[in-house]
Amino acid sequence: MGRMALHITGEAAADELLSSDAFALLVGMLLDQQVAMETAFAGPEKIRERLGSIEPGAIAQADPDRLVDVFRQTPAVHRYPGSMAGRVQALAAAVNDDWGGDASAIWTRDEPNGAEVLKRLKALPGFGDQKARIFLALLGKQCGLEAAGWREAAGAYGEAGSFRSVADITSPETLAKVRATKQAAKAAAKAAKG
Template sequence: MPTLTLTGEPDADRLLSDNPFALLVGMLLDQQIAMEQAFVGPQRLAERLDGPLTPAAVAGLDPDQLEALFRVRPAIHRYPGSMAKRVHALAVTLVEDHDGDAEGVWRDAADGPELKRRLTALPGFGDQKARIFVALLGKQCGVTPPGWREAAGDYGQEGFRSIADVVDQQTLLKVRAWKQAKKARAKEAAADA
């Protein structure tokens, strides 16, 4: 897998590049905080664990222990309690349904729709998050089963719409600008309704 540059922090980006579970956790955390901070979260968690960041290690923790790790300053997420629960549920699902192999979720997906279905079956991965992750896998990780762009929807197109399009600081700023414009359009449409 290529070296991702999603966070601007070399250690965090290296972990995301080398550890499929870390990449899934980063995507899971990408909610109600800055994208790059969400994807730094796995590195912070890895630093706080007594060993490598794996689904088995996280699933084996008592949920209250995991929440305590999320709350250590700087907190891993703005909502440490609920996000720790989601990460724990993700880890348990990966252990129980995928033999602890996070990459197995996408490694042998026959096509884009199957890949998206597998992702939406994971705790914390709704339709939009799954489409963004399909785009990230396709655009930056070489995971391109037939139909992946269609499964990713708008996020599979060229442009600067999500973390899937972030390759450096400049593209991060372009994605942020696109998201802000999208929110402004939605707010304007709601006001007109």
């Protein structure tokens, strides 16, 4: 898979980790809720620095209380350190147990098509339909995923030039476009409620 250098967080070490470690990227996506995208995707580097590893096996076997402490250290990994540490640990256990510790196997093992990759992502702890579709779009748009039908499986997030999600962030300028799209969608939803 021809992975591009990702530019999501604005922090060189965090972006390098996301670009080189499939599990770190998966964790960043898991953390991407109720915090800024940059904060969420910088989380795996904070975990690696504080725990000494971002390997699924190490996280799955870590003492849960120690992992919560890792998440709480300033700056915090997430605004909800207890629940998100538990979710990351559950994700690590699933990747370790079901995929032999290789997160990229989720989208590469047995050369799955886009629908199968989406199904596998949705089976992961903490990955609902929307999160799975966004991550599938990220894999296709920026990580070289060539699974047949990935754009269709990703839905609107797979559209070229849509600027809907983290899948479309390649620079500070595209980050601003994604933010504007999200703000417009929130405003439209609020207006529709009356």
